[in-house]
Amino acid sequence: MGVKIAVLKEMTAGESRVSATAETVKKFIALGAELAVESGAGATASVADQAYADAGATVADRATVLANADIILGVQGPEPLSINGAKPGAWLVAGLNPFVERARVDGYAAAGVEALAMEFMPRITRAQSMDILSSQSNLSGYKAVLDAAAEYGRAFPMMMTAAGTISAARAFVMGVGVAGLQAIATARRLGAQVSATDVRSATREQIESLGAKAVFVENVKGIEGEGSGGYATEMSDEYKAAQAELVSSHIAKQDIVITTALIPGRPAPRLISDAQIATMKPGSVIVDLAVESGGNVEGAIAGEVVERHGVKIVGHRNVPSRLATDASALFARNLYNFLSAFWDKEAGRPVLPDEDEITQAIRLTQGGKVVNARLLGA
Numbered sequence: 001m002g003v004k005i006a007v008l009k010e011m012t013a014g015e016s017r018v019s020a021t022a023e024t025v026k027k028f029i030a031l032g033a034e035l036a037v038e039s040g041a042g043a044t045a046s047v048a049d050q051a052y053a054d055a056g057a058t059v060a061d062r063a064t065v066l067a068n069a070d071i072i073l074g075v076q077g078p079e080p081l082s083i084n085g086a087k088p089g090a091w092l093v094a095g096l097n098p099f100v101e102r103a104r105v106d107g108y109a110a111a112g113v114e115a116l117a118m119e120f121m122p123r124i125t126r127a128q129s130m131d132i133l134s135s136q137s138n139l140s141g142y143k144a145v146l147d148a149a150a151e152y153g154r155a156f157p158m159m160m161t162a163a164g165t166i167s168a169a170r171a172f173v174m175g176v177g178v179a180g181l182q183a184i185a186t187a188r189r190l191g192a193q194v195s196a197t198d199v200r201s202a203t204r205e206q207i208e209s210l211g212a213k214a215v216f217v218e219n220v221k222g223i224e225g226e227g228s229g230g231y232a233t234e235m236s237d238e239y240k241a242a243q244a245e246l247v248s249s250h251i252a253k254q255d256i257v258i259t260t261a262l263i264p265g266r267p268a269p270r271l272i273s274d275a276q277i278a279t280m281k282p283g284s285v286i287v288d289l290a291v292e293s294g295g296n297v298e299g300a301i302a303g304e305v306v307e308r309h310g311v312k313i314v315g316h317r318n319v320p321s322r323l324a325t326d327a328s329a330l331f332a333r334n335l336y337n338f339l340s341a342f343w344d345k346e347a348g349r350p351v352l353p354d355e356d357e358i359t360q361a362i363r364l365t366q367g368g369k370v371v372n373a374r375l376l377g378a
């Protein structure tokens, strides 16, 4: 009997994704694993129970799926008490939101589970295909533009019609990481005139190569190149003041603003104030993709579309889940790429070497203890 991999139905409200698809089930089985999928796990991501069964998985209730499982897959972290029955030392492989869900991490340790947080995957070439943050952010950036278009009472492209001309929408993307780049590309495809900004100087060329205009703070130095690991840090007060001035002069002319700025382990930076929103034209739309991390936009509310000064501020939660089928397909492949890369043929299961950079980054708990350096404040 091969290693048993359990695929759970997500219990978090508003979570429509699933951590395995028929495709990845088939691939795991080809490696020699036994797959057990909780009934209905894929229903909201367009994967029917029958599709899992046809791929070779057992489909059953949660207790049966968890019984003696070696590896548990999830999109988000389950309640520790909801995963009873797995083997001692079983791996839990999911997006575990470790800083926010710190109490759960203690729960996994107490339950004897080895929790592996996929969002802590290091940004190294070898791990690119395992990176859930990238795969999900890319879809968020795309969906943010569609969400903006849906709320906007006007068209994106310039149109010359017999009844007269409609001018192109002006879209401004703030934060040009994975989500921002996809937002630029998507807004351009819809026909908007796009500009974008970031604190990392390496993004200037990326913005321009997508045919958008780079709008940067010039008088105060930003972050050289990519920044550490591709991530931004909190900026100096001097930089923030210069950035606020830049935004004030630019934003009043924009119809659509998409904000994506994040700082790992800290609240999202505030980029747009209520006073700046008041200078925008009525009917403009702002989408704040950072709303669940504290928000880039003053007045944005997680899970709501609010109106301030005639401007709509869109704050959808869990944007990747709004494209559940593709988001699941990519998420599931990230998990498969990770587990198959560490597959040990003799052991018939994946093995994580203690000294591996990936192991050290993602392993949160082991042997009943929290072992992750980032969580232990190192």
Ligand code: NAD
Pocket: 122, 123, 124, 125, 127, 128, 131, 133, 134, 137, 174, 175, 176, 177, 178, 179, 180, 197, 198, 199, 200, 203, 226, 229, 230, 231, 232, 233, 235, 260, 261, 262, 263, 264, 269, 271
């Ligand atoms: P992120 O989600 O952490 O942040 C989004 C963007 O917001 C970043 O570009 C960041 O610089 C920007 N930002 C932060 N504070 C800001 C502020 N005050 N004002 C304006 N912008 C601000 O970033 P991300 O999307 O995860 O990607 C960051 C980088 O990492 C990218 O260059 C990406 O290509 C790289 N990356 C590398 C790998 C890999 O090598 N395996 C994987 C994923 C991403």
